Amino acid sequence: MLSVLINTQMLQAALKYGVARYFYSSSACVYNGDKQTSFEAPLLKEADAYPALAEDGYGWEKLFSERMCRHFREDFGLYTRVRASTMSTARGEHGSVGERKPRLPSAGK
Secondary structure, X not given: OOHHHHHHHXXXXXXXXXXXXXXXXXXXXXXXXXXXXXXXXXXXXXXXXXXXXXXXXXXXXXXXXXXHHHHHHHHHOOEEEEEOOOHHHXXXXXXXXXXXXXXXXXXXO
8 A cells, every 4th residue: 555655645746746648557456346246247337436446555555646636637737648568467368477377357438
């Protein structure tokens, strides 16, 4: 949960130093856990994050940081972009590493 502080400080620094665009790499863990019970689950979409039932700890931290990005955009005009960039999506549809399988199904666009 300490990464909430890092993400907040990064947003503050971006604003202070005039960063034009800010990218935040989120996670599929922000999505409602009830929609991620199997690998055959349908692709997730942005609207599936609410009502919020994020993974405890890490998922809530990522969801809070997504909201911080939105508020920095609305309140301070900082252009922010948020995407669920997870290791499972980076590895692709059949992305296993050795015997390890991705924990969550890939998040859709």
